[in-house]
Amino acid sequence: MAIRNRRALLAGASSAAALLALLLLLPPPGGHVEGRTLSLGWTLPLVGLLGSIAILPLAGPHFWHHHHGKVAAFWALVLLVPFAIVEGPAEVAGEVVHAAALEYVPFVILLFSLFTVSGGLLVRGALKGSPEVNVALLAIGALLASVIGTTGASMVLIRPLIRANVDRRRNVHIVVFFIFIVSNVGGSLTPLGDPPLFLGFLQGVTFFWTTTHLWRETALVLGLLLGIFYLLDRWFYSREERPRMIDPTPAAPLGLEGLQNLPLLAGVVGAILMSGIWDPGINVDLYGAHVPLQAVLRDVILVVLALISLKITPWPLRERNGFDWEPIREVAKLFAAIFVTLIPALLILKAGPDGPAAPLIALVSNHAGAPAPAAYFWATGLLSAVLDNAPTYLVFFNLAGGDAGLLMSERADTLAAISAGAVFMGALTYIGNAPNFMVLAIARNRGLAMPSFFGYMAWSCGILLPCFALVTWLFFV
Template structure:
C-alpha cells in the first residue's frame, strides 16, 4: 500500500512529459492530474490508521469520510474534466459488486452448517481446504459467507486471530484461482474471451503450492492451540463427526445467484442493457441478484438467522467503505492504465513486472479493473487488442504472441492471490473481518494485519510463486 504513492508519482511524471502536447481539447479524454489520486491515497491511509490512532472519530464518521472523498473526485470528473463516463462506469461497477456481495451474504446468512467434531488441527485444515475448493464453485465471497460461521462455531472457545487471517488468505482469496467463477477478475477475463478451463489448466500448480504452504504454516500455529475436550457442537444422535445443514432451502437461492453471474450481455447479446456513450451497462443480472437477496432474507428460517448471529452491520460497513474506494480509485486506475500503455510502460512490461504490478494494485484497488488494465496493457505491448475476442483467445492460447500465456497467468494469479494482502484487497476480506468482530474477536487494525501477518506469512509465499513460475 505504501508503495502506491511513489509509483503513482512516477506514472504521473511520465505521462506529463510524454503527453503534455498531445492532450485532446475534449475534456472527457483528458488524463487526470496526479493530485486527483490524493483522495484515494488519503482514504487508504485513514482506513489503515483510523482504527488505531483515532478510533472514536473513525468508527463514528468513516462513512461520511468515504462518501465525501468519493463525491469530490466524481464531481471533479463531471464538472471540471467534463467526463461523466468514468464516474458512471465506476458507479455501475460498484452496483454490480454490491449486488453480488448482498445476494451471497443474504443467501448464505440463512444457511447454518454445524460440525459435531473436536476442533483439531486436522479438522480445521480440512474445513479450510473444502472452503478453498468451494470458492471455485460459488466464488470467494459465497464460500467465505458459507463457511465462516461453521468455522467460528467449530473453534468456539479457542478461536484466535490467526484463525481468521488464514481463513481470509485461503478461502476468501487464494482458493478462488481455479475457475472464472472463483474471483471477479477471472470472470472478466472469461467474458473477454479467455476459455473457461484456462484458469484450471494454468493456475492449478501454483494454486496447489500456495495452498500447501499456507496450510503447513497454519498447522504450526494450530498445533500449540489445545483442542477442547468435547466437541463444540451438540452431538447428533450421540455421535460425532456428523455435519448438519439447517436452512437448506437457501441453497436454491445460492444456486440462482451463481447462475445469475453468467447473465452478462457479452455472453447473451439479447439481454436488455443501458447504452451510455458506447458503453454497455447491464442491469438484469443486478436486479435478479437484489431480488434474490430480498426473497432469501424474508423466506429464511428466523431460527437459523438467529443461530448465525445474522446482522446487517458487516454488509453496511462493506457498502459504505467501498463507496469511497470505487469513487476515489478512478484517477488512480486511469493513471496506471495510461502509463502501462505508454512507450515507457510497454518497455517495462515483463511477466515479473506484470505479476508484482498487478499484485501491488490488487492489494489496494478493486482487482477486477486492475486485472483488465494490466491485461489490456500487456496485449497492447504485443500488438493485440483486448476488445477483439479472437485476439484474447490467441493470447490465452500462446500460439502467436511470445510469452503471452506466462504474462496472462502472472496477471491472473496476482490479481487473486494479492487480494489477501490487505482487508480491502477483496470484498469478502472486509466482510469476514466484520463478522469476526461481531463474534467478539479483536481483529488487528489495517496496518497491523499487513505487518503482522501479510508480510511475514503471505509475502514469502507470493515470492516463491514468482520465483518458480515467472522469475525467468
C-alpha cells in the same frame, strides 16, 4: 427487524432517486476524462481514504464505528468537487456513472445476494476447532471458492469457523489464514472464483483455461499455506490453558439447516454464468455508460434470489447463525468511496505508456519490448492489493495485448501471471478483494480483535510474499 429493513430499502431508493435527479440536471457528457493529461495528485484522495481505513479503526474505534460512512463520503467529495471543476461536471459525472453502473452496483448486488443467501445456511453441531478440523474447513473452503466464488465460500464458512473456535484464546490467526486461502487463493481456478477471472471470461478467455494453466501455482501456494497454518495452529493449540467462553454449539449431530437456500445459491452461480455466456447485443444507455442487457438481468435475478431467501428463511435461524446487516452496510459505504476515488488512478493506468504511469508500464516489458511474465505478476498483484483487483486485471490484460486468443496461446505465461497476481495478491490487504473486508467486518462483529490494516499486512507480507517469490522463480522467470 422488518421496520429496519424497510428503512434501509427506503434509504437506498431515496439515494438512487437523488442520483437520477442530479443526472437529469446535468448536460449530457460530451466525452470522457482523458487519463493522459491527469496528474498523479488526483490519486491523493484515494491515499487519504486508504489511510483512514488503516488508521482510524485503531486510533478511534468508537468514532470509526459510528462515522465510517461520513469519512468515506468526505474523501469522495474531496476528489469529486475539484475534479468536476477542473475536468467538467458532465464528464466527471459520466465517469462516476460508468463506475457505478458497470462496477460498483453489480459488485454490491453480488455481495448482498451471497451475503443474504449464505446467511440462511447454518452449520450446526459439535464442530470443535482443533488444528485438524480447522485445516479441513480451510481446504473445503479453498475447493468451494472456485465453484461458488471466494465471496460465496467465505460467507458460507466464516461463521461456522468462528463458532468452532470461539473457546480458543488465540483465534485471530485462523481468520487471517481464512482470508488468505478461502477469500483469495482458492478462487483462482475458474471464472466463478474471483471477479478478475470473470472479467477475463467476458473478454474471451475460455472457462477452464485458468484451471489448466494455474493449477500448479494454486496447488503450491495452497499447500504451503495449509502446511504453515497447521504448524502454527498446532503450536497455539498446545498452549491453550482454558476456554475463554462457553461454546455456543452443544454436542449434537453435525448437520446443515436452511437447505432451502441451496437452490438459491445455485441460482446465484447460474445467473453469473448466464451473464458471461449469453450476449444478445443489447445495451442500456445510462448517461453514457452502456450496460449490457444480460448484466441488468443478472442483477435483477440476484436481488430477487436474495429477497426470496429473506422470505423463506426463518429469522431465528439467521440469528442463531450470527447474521447481522452491519457488515454489508459497512462494505457498501466504504467501497462506494473506494470506487469513486479509484477513478483517476484507473484512468491513469488505462492511458498506458502515454500517461503518467509510463514508468510503471515500462517495467512490465523486457529489453525487446515483449511482456515479462514475472513483472506482470508483481505489477498486477501489488496494484490489486491497494486498488480493486478486477479493473486492475483488465488494465494489464489490455496492456499485454487485449486479445484473448493471443494471450491464451503465444502469451499464455503472461496471462497466467496476470491472473495469478490479481487473485493471489488480493490477499495482501483488507481491501485487495471484496470478501476480505466482509470477513473482517463479520469477525469484528462477532467480537474478535482482528489486526489493524497494517497489522494484517505484517501477517500477509511475512507469510505470503515468500510464497509468491517461490511462485515467481518456479513458474514466471
